Amino acid sequence: MTxxxxxxxxAMTVEIGYALVSGVVVAVATFAGVLLPAMLLELPDGAERILSRAGTVLGALVFTVRVVHVLWRAPRAAGEDLPSPVQPSRPGRTSPDS
Structure with missing residues (x-):
């Protein structure tokens, strides 16, 4: 192990920080989006409670998915297999006529 x-x-510290911050932003937006009808409309207490719980659960789920997605795509250590970059079929050529 190197x-x-x-x-x-x-770089990994920055990547983790980005994953956490973007996860929080997406989770808060999800929670607010689910809870928005309860804030704008007069709903029964039961409906507000259900929307609040659904927003909390969906926000936590979205946070987890976002953090895992960002960290999964983060660059790996030098010794690990990385996907090869896409190379053009005809380097230096911009059109078939050139």
Whole structure:
């Protein structure tokens, strides 16, 4: 197992921070979107409670999915297999006529 450089550790720290912050933003937006009808309309207490719980559950689910998605796509360590970059079929050519 190779040791990671400081730059690799810093990049992973930034990636984790981005995943957490974007997860919180998406979770809050989901919660607010689900709870919006209860805030704008006069609904029975039971309906407000259901919307609140549904918003909480969906917000937590969306947060988890977002964090996992961002971290799964994060660059791996140098020794791991990375997908090869897409190469053009004809490098240096912009059109078939050139």
């Amino acid at each position: 040791r990671r450089t400081q730059a690799e550790r810093d």
